[in-house]
Amino acid sequence: MQALRDPSGITSRQRQVVELIAQGLSNDEVGLVLGISPRTAKAHCDVLRQKLGVPRRRQIPVAFRLLTGEDPLASRLESARADNGG
Numbered sequence: 200m201q202a203l204r205d206p207s208g209i210t211s212r213q214r215q216v217v218e219l220i221a222q223g224l225s226n227d228e229v230g231l232v233l234g235i236s237p238r239t240a241k242a243h244c245d246v247l248r249q250k251l252g253v254p255r256r257r258q259i260p261v262a263f264r265l266l267t268g269e270d271p272l273a274s275r276l277e278s279a280r281a282d283n284g285g
Contacts, residue, residue, distance in 0.1 A: 206267040208250060214263075214271075216243040221260035221271040
């Protein structure tokens with residue numbers, strides 16, 4: 200399995216999926232949040248695993264961060280800080 204070297208190869212939808220996986224959501228839950236079927240959510244996960252060169256779904260967020268330098272939970276943390284007046 201050859202890992203992606205260019206972060207531009209990850210679509211905005213795939214970035215959404217990475218963020219939801221990092222939050223601990225299942226494929227069923229990812230599907231509900233994004234308005235897609237669980238099967239489509241799984242397909243996004245499968246493509247991400249291939250692109251990021253990882254064998255397990257739970258490794259996707261870490262591989263994404265290593266590739267892009269972006270924390271997939273950063274936007275969620277920022278909104279939490281804003282909600283708490285921080």
